[in-house]
Amino acid sequence: xxxxxxxxxxxxxxxxxxxxxxxxxxxxxxxxxxxxxxxxxxxxxxxxxxxxxxxxxxxxxxxxxxxxxxxxxxxxxxxxxxxxx
Numbered sequence: 001x002x003x004x005x006x007x008x009x010x011x012x013x014x015x016x017x018x019x020x021x022x023x024x025x026x027x028x029x030x031x032x033x034x035x036x037x038x039x040x041x042x043x044x045x046x047x048x049x050x051x052x053x054x055x056x057x058x059x060x061x062x063x064x065x066x067x068x069x070x071x072x073x074x075x076x077x078x079x080x081x082x083x084x085x
Contacts, residue, residue: 016072031059
């Protein structure tokens with residue numbers, strides 16, 4: 001998944017079960033997305049956070065099922081406008 005993320009453009013849409021995010025890119029070996037977030041487990045503290053807002057997040061955040069968002073990715077969509085620039 002990381003190899004694929006390294007090749008996609010910023011603005012691509014990442015889908016996982018019941019969730020979608022917009023890919024912002026990679027910084028210092030971490031992948032970032034913007035999304036509307038109700039709850040997630042902070043990987044550094046293992047505390048459930050409930051921001052219930054639009055956030056910029058790392059894909060190594062944990063979902064309720066214990067998998068990271070990166071592990072949960074199912075589909076990547078590169079919008080037509082970005083593909084054809």
